[in-house]
Amino acid sequence: MAEKKFERNLLCIGAGYVGGPTMAMIAHKCPQYKVTVVDVMAEKIAAWQTDDLPIYEPGLLELVKSCRGKNLFFSTDVEKGIKESEVIFISVNTPTKTFGEGAGKSADLQYWEKTARDILRVSESDKIIVERSTLPVKTAIAMERILSLNEKGLNFEVVSNPEFLAEGTAIRDLEKPDRVLIGSKETESGLKARQAIVDIYANWIPKSNLITSNQMSSELSKLVANSFLAQRISSINSISALCEKVDADVREVANAIGKDSRIGDKFLNASVGFGGSCFKKDILNLVYLCETYGLQDVAEYWEGIVKINDYQSTRFVQTIMKAMFNTITNKRIALFGFAFKANTSDTRETAALSVTKKLMMEKAHVVISDPKAIKNAKNDLKDYGDDIEYEEDPYKAAKGAHAIAIATEWDLYKTLDYEKLYHDMEKPAFIFDGRNILDHEKLFEIGFEVHPIGRPPLIHFKEN
Numbered sequence: 001m002a003e004k005k006f007e008r009n010l011l012c013i014g015a016g017y018v019g020g021p022t023m024a025m026i027a028h029k030c031p032q033y034k035v036t037v038v039d040v041m042a043e044k045i046a047a048w049q050t051d052d053l054p055i056y057e058p059g060l061l062e063l064v065k066s067c068r069g070k071n072l073f074f075s076t077d078v079e080k081g082i083k084e085s086e087v088i089f090i091s092v093n094t095p096t097k098t099f100g101e102g103a104g105k106s107a108d109l110q111y112w113e114k115t116a117r118d119i120l121r122v123s124e125s126d127k128i129i130v131e132r133s134t135l136p137v138k139t140a141i142a143m144e145r146i147l148s149l150n151e152k153g154l155n156f157e158v159v160s161n162p163e164f165l166a167e168g169t170a171i172r173d174l175e176k177p178d179r180v181l182i183g184s185k186e187t188e189s190g191l192k193a194r195q196a197i198v199d200i201y202a203n204w205i206p207k208s209n210l211i212t213s214n215q216m217s218s219e220l221s222k223l224v225a226n227s228f229l230a231q232r233i234s235s236i237n238s239i240s241a242l243c244e245k246v247d248a249d250v251r252e253v254a255n256a257i258g259k260d261s262r263i264g265d266k267f268l269n270a271s272v273g274f275g276g277s278c279f280k281k282d283i284l285n286l287v288y289l290c291e292t293y294g295l296q297d298v299a300e301y302w303e304g305i306v307k308i309n310d311y312q313s314t315r316f317v318q319t320i321m322k323a324m325f326n327t328i329t330n331k332r333i334a335l336f337g338f339a340f341k342a343n344t345s346d347t348r349e350t351a352a353l354s355v356t357k358k359l360m361m362e363k364a365h366v367v368i369s370d371p372k373a374i375k376n377a378k379n380d381l382k383d384y385g386d387d388i389e390y391e392e393d394p395y396k397a398a399k400g401a402h403a404i405a406i407a408t409e410w411d412l413y414k415t416l417d418y419e420k421l422y423h424d425m426e427k428p429a430f431i432f433d434g435r436n437i438l439d440h441e442k443l444f445e446i447g448f449e450v451h452p453i454g455r456p457p458l459i460h461f462k463e464n
């Protein structure tokens with residue numbers, strides 16, 4: 001049978017949380033394109049070809065299955081992919097640098113640069129390169145510079161097209177994004193490349209949601225969007241500390257301020273702290289950029305968001321310590337949730353990790369429970385060996401425990417039988433609700449000592 005002819009060949013380098021879902025959505029919405037996703041990790045590519053995908057994301061498996069093998073392909077053959085594609089999306093990881101100049105703040109661009117060099121070495125025709133990874137401002141220009149060094153007479157246009165999906169809601173975010181941002185050079189060839197990317201998204205996204213700009217505005221907007229989102233969480237978390245001192249309720253404060261349409265009601269849930277692979281990394285990237293350009297005061301302003309986030313998880317453990325009579329040594333503490341948010345197995349930069357480490361420093365007996373993230377938790381905490389227990393079933397995790405600490409807002413934890421949990425725990429039985437998702441008054445009635453975030457605790461045993 002002759003091979004099916006497609007209108008365009010699209011390639012994505014990097015089959016992770018962004019590359020996999022984004023390309024699955026493009027393939028699903030655009031059967032006229034051949035979409036290939038490549039990665040250097042053979043086991044990841046193998047998993048994308050099964051029903052046990054390498055990442056957990058609601059709705060992803062159905063989406064992948066709708067087009068896999070038809071116009072969506074996964075492969076380790078990066079070179080072949082580059083050769084046969086006109087448009088190359090790059091969604092490789094860009095973690096915070098851990099060594100050398102800019103360590104701890106700037107983005108580590110080694111994976112990014114490697115893809116640029118692969119493209120340069122292998123290409124036999126002109127290409128549009130699409131930045132999907134989150135990158136420092138002016139990376140597109142630097143990349144174009146590297147690519148223009150070719151002696152083959154080829155033309156490469158680099159377009160910035162940052163991703164704004166959130167994990168756990170990735171499929172909805174990709175299907176109905178608030179906006180898609182496409183930044184290109186404003187030359188004739190740059191604008192042509194911009195239009196080619198607009199045309200891909202216009203297959204399912206209204207034109208009014210497709211925003212175009214120059215490359216630098218697009219790159220900077222991604223860092224700024226994440227920094228603003230994280231800023232809201234650190235703002236409300238900082239206020240949660242004050243609420244606990246003055247007997248105010250942070251949920252009531254959030255509700256009251258959120259009704260002001262200029263403020264808005266989203267992203268005002270006080271918590272044990274934000275996690276995820278990007279917020280901290282992207283803020284630090286912004287901080288580094290400001291420092292690079294001599295904007296020290298601006299850098300310090302944004303760095304404060306990360307400081308408050310660290311403060312919040314430290315404060316959470318201090319509350320546990322203080323409530324439990326200043327010692328948790330050998331006490332069984334069931335940590336409910338390890339993923340950085342609900343509906344994902346991702347544990348990168350999860351607040352639960354810093355909480356666990358602090359509890360371990362106090363020699364607590366930590367039992368980690370999570371419906372999807374146990375495998376990643378075990379990997380993150382492998383240095384502790386058998387000192388940490390893992391138990392998917394929350395009832396088993398809490399059996400004989402002195403305390404439950406909620407670290408992730410999984411729906412599952414809202415509907416547990418807390419009477420049963422209380423019955424099976426040591427007394428006094430403590431609950432530290434790091435997500436404010438439980439019915440605190442009801443828990444108090446059951447007999448728990450209840451410590452929410454940003455609300456006065458509900459305690460039976462009051463000190464004189």
Ligand code: NAD
Nearest residue numbers: 014015016017018039040091092093094111114133134163
């Ligand atoms: P990830 O670690 O899940 O995936 C990146 C993949 O790239 C890995 O599988 C890695 O093996 C692969 N890779 C690295 N170098 C390669 C190379 N030279 N050739 C082929 N494959 C290579 O990362 P992610 O979470 O998908 O994030 C990717 C980028 O997108 C980052 O810049 C991140 O900041 C940004 N981003 C992430 C999210 C998110 O929700 N995770 C959202 C928006 C933007």
Ligand code: UGA
Nearest residue numbers: 163164165166167233267268269271274275276278340341
């Ligand atoms: C975030 C952004 O929301 C995405 O737009 C962006 O594309 C992405 O980062 C990225 O660049 O990687 P994500 O980290 O997947 O998405 O998830 P969020 O829903 O933003 O949650 C981040 C963290 O903040 C989680 O730990 C969450 O529990 C916490 N959070 C969120 C709060 O503590 N309170 C809130 O009110 C909201």
